[in-house]
Amino acid sequence: MLNRRLMLQRSATVASLMAAAGVWPTWAAAQSGYPKAAFEARSMADLTKTLGLSTPTESKAVTVTGPDIAENGGAVPLGAAVALPGVKRLMLLIEKNPNLLAAMFDLTESMEPSLSTGVKMGQSSDVYAVAVMNDGRVLFARKEIKVTLGGCGG
Template identity: 60%
Template sequence: MQTRREMLGKSAAVAAMLGSLGLLPTAAHAAYAQAAFDAKTMAELMKALGAGAPTESKDVTIQGPDIAENGAVVPVGCSTALPGVKRMLLLVEKNPSLMVAMFDVTDAIDASFNTRVKMGQSSNVFAVAMMADGKVLFAQKEVKVTLGGCGG
């Protein structure tokens, strides 16, 4: 029976061999559009993503509280039942970074997402649906924050 020390020694030898052959993965990084996350306005964001001007639509819905007691964890969600959605975005107008989430959508999944965002102050929150035909549709909701999450 092998001891734990012997097993770790053999594992290290195997890892070194795989590393020398270039078979170990390098650091993984999430792919995202840096310019999109750096955008400060809706127009800058749409330009960075190569999209046109957004139009308000009743087919896109946004869920969230009217009043968030703690801005550090505000539950929000976005959804649409429209066919041909390629990307969903969640935006917080008065945050340092306008875009707080971007979800790529395929035909295999429903365009319905929930997450928690950080909000430093009361602001409009937008759910944006980018369609395959180039249309950009959005819905908005005002969320009032009583205790700031971004240092407030």
């Protein structure tokens, strides 16, 4: 049976090994290499300018999924998918959140351009799925999600 001291020593050893191997959890935005300004953008125009992207075009090849009405803004399931090959990056944007950019994923050709995640939404808002293609095109889809109970505190 492990006593408390031995358990703490082993936990510290495992934590130091994880840190040395580079697998210790870290703040995603800090390690991502994306400009901090991307996460501080307040509009689609600001975000595309910060990331050096072309003007986005609405496309039926991009879909954004989520509930029509979210009863709790603290946990809203969202998804995005692209029905075209050559997706380089997939982003989820929430227009009325304090931070427009909710999620950003870099993809490779071997990955399916489809993702799902949970986000916080402070109020009813348009949600955008934005796909950056290998050829430089930026495509998007929009969906309005109504929130009955806010989750961002703002």
